[in-house]
Amino acid sequence: MTRGPFAVTDARMKRHGSARPYRTHPLRYSQILAWADAHHARTGRWPNQKSGMVRAAPDERWGSISSAMYKGFRGMLRGYTLADFLAERRGVRNIQHLPRYTHAQLLGWADRHFQRSGRWPRHKSGRVRGAPGETWLAVDTALREGGRGLRGGSSLARLLADKRGVRNHGDLPRLSVRKILKWADAHQQRTGRWPKLTSGSIRGAPDETWSAIQRDLVVGCRGLLGGSSLPQLLAEQRGVRNRMQLPPLTLRQILAWADEHHERAGRWPTQFSGAIRGAPGETWAGINAALRGGRRRLKKARSLARLLSEQRGVRNRAALPRLTERGILAWARAHRGRHGHWPKATSGAVRGVPGQTWMGVEMALQKGRRGLPGGSTLHRLLARQTKHRRRA
Numbered sequence: 001m002t003r004g005p006f007a008v009t010d011a012r013m014k015r016h017g018s019a020r021p022y023r024t025h026p027l028r029y030s031q032i033l034a035w036a037d038a039h040h041a042r043t044g045r046w047p048n049q050k051s052g053m054v055r056a057a058p059d060e061r062w063g064s065i066s067s068a069m070y071k072g073f074r075g076m077l078r079g080y081t082l083a084d085f086l087a088e089r090r091g092v093r094n095i096q097h098l099p100r101y102t103h104a105q106l107l108g109w110a111d112r113h114f115q116r117s118g119r120w121p122r123h124k125s126g127r128v129r130g131a132p133g134e135t136w137l138a139v140d141t142a143l144r145e146g147g148r149g150l151r152g153g154s155s156l157a158r159l160l161a162d163k164r165g166v167r168n169h170g171d172l173p174r175l176s177v178r179k180i181l182k183w184a185d186a187h188q189q190r191t192g193r194w195p196k197l198t199s200g201s202i203r204g205a206p207d208e209t210w211s212a213i214q215r216d217l218v219v220g221c222r223g224l225l226g227g228s229s230l231p232q233l234l235a236e237q238r239g240v241r242n243r244m245q246l247p248p249l250t251l252r253q254i255l256a257w258a259d260e261h262h263e264r265a266g267r268w269p270t271q272f273s274g275a276i277r278g279a280p281g282e283t284w285a286g287i288n289a290a291l292r293g294g295r296r297r298l299k300k301a302r303s304l305a306r307l308l309s310e311q312r313g314v315r316n317r318a319a320l321p322r323l324t325e326r327g328i329l330a331w332a333r334a335h336r337g338r339h340g341h342w343p344k345a346t347s348g349a350v351r352g353v354p355g356q357t358w359m360g361v362e363m364a365l366q367k368g369r370r371g372l373p374g375g376s377t378l379h380r381l382l383a384r385q386t387k388h389r390r391r392a
Helices: 010-016 029-043 060-071 082-090 101-116 135-143 156-164 177-189 208-217 231-237 251-265 283-294 304-312 324-338 356-368 378-391
Strands: 057-061
Touching: 010 029, 010 283, 029 082, 057 060, 060 082, 101 135, 101 378, 135 156, 177 208, 177 231, 208 231, 251 283, 251 304, 324 356, 356 378
Parallel strands: none
Antiparallel strands: none
């Protein structure tokens, strides 16, 4: 066993209470630095106590070296860790001894972030540009919990609110229903329309938006009770129509509106007929959607066309009566008896059959609609019938 100035004797091992002998050859800082440089050149990372075996010295491990440095064994200064050594000699960031923060430094980083991105940093903004190893999350944590020269009890958002006037979403000013209604009245006077959650920012209230007001009314924060919404508030306080809570409808009411429309326009309404006269906010498209969806206390699986077909006998193009070749031939013979020639697709309306046209018959024969097999035409049907009669 070699003996040097830093050799560990049996007596020293007994004093330290060790159950196994320590290495007897001393360590040199220059050698450790060379091993660390080689590790970094090979892996791209600086070693730590968990880096395993030292490639250049197979009998050495980085954990043993770190322990010897910390405990003062093998010729090392006690309490001087591997992380301290690499931080001093190679500028490696030492997590246990991070540099102190100052508010001026943090504000300088934030100003550069804003100049570069147009937005103030948040705790989720990632790395701090120009400050290797620093993150905005670490900055926010130090401001909140203290450490690195900071007292704690603050946050990144509070610092920017106090020093740069940035809106702090975690500490917004209180709202009241009266203030919201005042903003809504001003919006209606300026635009002629009541605000919606998609109406954007609020004029005269910097950083406030109607979508944020909607969220606060629903969730209940900033002094609001919650359980409401912007449409509900305007409906209750200003009588504005709330599409999420529309009044119930009845078939009798819809038919009365349809009769009035027919008397005025000479046509029965369809879903494309626009607004309903005398019923503010109601449209025929909305009525049709309510009938189809079974909303507003109406029976489902109906439509406006079907309702008018059942109750007013209006022709429903989506549910036309079935056709037969025998019936079409009867219409054609009647047409020939009146005009002296067989009908064509362009012959207009079918006399005696309201709403029916020869063009409609032609399309049904071609496409196979309304109970017909398809693949035929009016001309072919009449030619086949005439040929059959000649043979007879």
